[in-house]
Amino acid sequence: xxxxxxxxxxxxxxxxxxxxxxxxxxxxxxxxxxxxxxxxxxxxxxxxxxxxxxxxxxxxxxxxxxxxxxxxxxxxxxxxxxxxxxxxxxxxxxxxxxxxxxxxxxxxxxxxxxxxxxxxxxxxxxxxxxxxxxxxxxxxxxxxxxxxxxxxxxxxxxxxxxxxxxxxxxxxxxxxxxxxxxxxxxxxxxxxxxxxxxxxxxxxxxxxxxxxxxxxxxxxxxxxxxxxxxxxxxxxxxxxxxxxxxxxxxxxxxxxxxxxxxxxxxxxxxxxxxxxxxxxxxxxxxxxxxxxxxxxxxxxxxxxxxxxxxxxxxxxxxxxxxxxxxxxxxxxxxxxxxxxxxxxxxxxxxxxxxxxxxxxxx
Numbered sequence: 001x002x003x004x005x006x007x008x009x010x011x012x013x014x015x016x017x018x019x020x021x022x023x024x025x026x027x028x029x030x031x032x033x034x035x036x037x038x039x040x041x042x043x044x045x046x047x048x049x050x051x052x053x054x055x056x057x058x059x060x061x062x063x064x065x066x067x068x069x070x071x072x073x074x075x076x077x078x079x080x081x082x083x084x085x086x087x088x089x090x091x092x093x094x095x096x097x098x099x100x101x102x103x104x105x106x107x108x109x110x111x112x113x114x115x116x117x118x119x120x121x122x123x124x125x126x127x128x129x130x131x132x133x134x135x136x137x138x139x140x141x142x143x144x145x146x147x148x149x150x151x152x153x154x155x156x157x158x159x160x161x162x163x164x165x166x167x168x169x170x171x172x173x174x175x176x177x178x179x180x181x182x183x184x185x186x187x188x189x190x191x192x193x194x195x196x197x198x199x200x201x202x203x204x205x206x207x208x209x210x211x212x213x214x215x216x217x218x219x220x221x222x223x224x225x226x227x228x229x230x231x232x233x234x235x236x237x238x239x240x241x242x243x244x245x246x247x248x249x250x251x252x253x254x255x256x257x258x259x260x261x262x263x264x265x266x267x268x269x270x271x272x273x274x275x276x277x278x279x280x281x282x283x284x285x286x287x288x289x290x291x292x293x294x295x296x297x298x299x300x301x302x303x304x305x306x307x308x309x310x311x312x313x314x315x316x317x318x319x320x321x322x323x324x325x326x327x328x329x330x331x332x333x334x335x336x337x338x339x340x341x342x343x344x345x346x347x348x349x350x351x352x353x354x355x356x357x358x359x360x361x362x
Contacts, residue, residue: 066299071103072347073300076155076170078133079178079255080147090134090145093154094175095255098162099312100344106306109349110259111315111340112252118322118330119161121153128330132157147172163345169300175239179231181262185269187230188261194250196222196240205232234258248331249318253361256314264309314361315340315353 079095094115101108115130124135136153137145155167182188198220202208208215222229222237229237238258244250317337323329333341340359343352353360 064302066302069303071105073101073168074164075099076167078172090137091147091150093130093133107311109313114331116330119157121157162341175235179235182234183231185265188265190261191226192222199242201236
């Protein structure tokens with residue numbers, strides 16, 4: 001878990017926020033990344049100074065951390081089942097989003113994989129991709145699962161399925177952390193594209209009681225149109241799949257909408273020019289975020305400083321069920337959707353979408 005040090009903030013954090021928010025607002029933590037990873041302020045080792053002259057040349061500062069990062073980049077963002085807070089509960093990947101950043105690092109594609117997608121799990125066989133995380137989290141001789149180990153097997157399973165050889169970084173967040181972040185941003189504006197009835201919440205935000213295996217009582221309802229949602233509403237809306245025409249595929253689209261809306265709100269609120277406002281966001285996240293990656297998050301933040309929300313293309317990957325009725329085994333992507341995944345791995349995403357425009361979220 002990333003440790004927060006307030007003394008590491010500096011007056012150049014603005015650009016770091018701009019880039020990092022792209023990476024980790026997908027899982028609720030990018031702003032935190034930008035200030036948790038250490039000072040990015042260039043330092044120069046003092047040397048014996050010569051007598052000043054009018055022609056003296058100031059020392060050249062070292063390059064900014066992350067200046068050497070080049071594209072393409074593939075980032076893996078995971079929302080875990082909220083029951084991960086229960087001792088001994090094996091984490092499940094409830095939301096799986098991938099961000100592919102093009103070589104120039106100024107445009108990207110955001111797409112989702114169904115949680116029930118059937119994939120080959122290395123060393124185990126064929127399972128739903130959400131199960132890869134739970135199976136990988138098991139630690140021999142311990143009753144406590146490891147979220148990080150679960151992520152590692154999940155990433156390997158997704159790599160084998162997609163053909164993406166490596167994910168440069170990943171983030172894991174539970175939904176409670178994302179709700180807190182939304183509230184700290186003052187809520188979020190979403191264009192709701194279809195009527196969504198909550199399975200979990202009442203109109204006042206309290207939980208609906210569970211009786212006889214089903215939820216009862218009045219439901220929160222999200223009507224089509226432009227709406228301002230507070231934290232619990234935004235996450236509740238993005239979690240629903242029951243009662244929707246395309247079930248989990250509709251839910252995936254709503255999650256991508258929320259990610260883009262959060263990023264837009266963070267930039268509109270001036271976080272790129274007022275790093276002092278980052279503290280409440282960091283504190284709101286608490287211990288809800290796990291970051292996985294070889295380079296420091298602040299380095300990815302700088303590398304992605306030019307990636308604006310309108311340069312992120314959201315992509316829907318249609319699929320269908322495997323098996324029928326009580327014999328349901330999971331999901332599989334359509335040939336067209338699998339073609340996009342393969343195109344990403346081959347560096348041909350733009351060309352593929354040009355010939356398959358219906359995959360782009362409207």
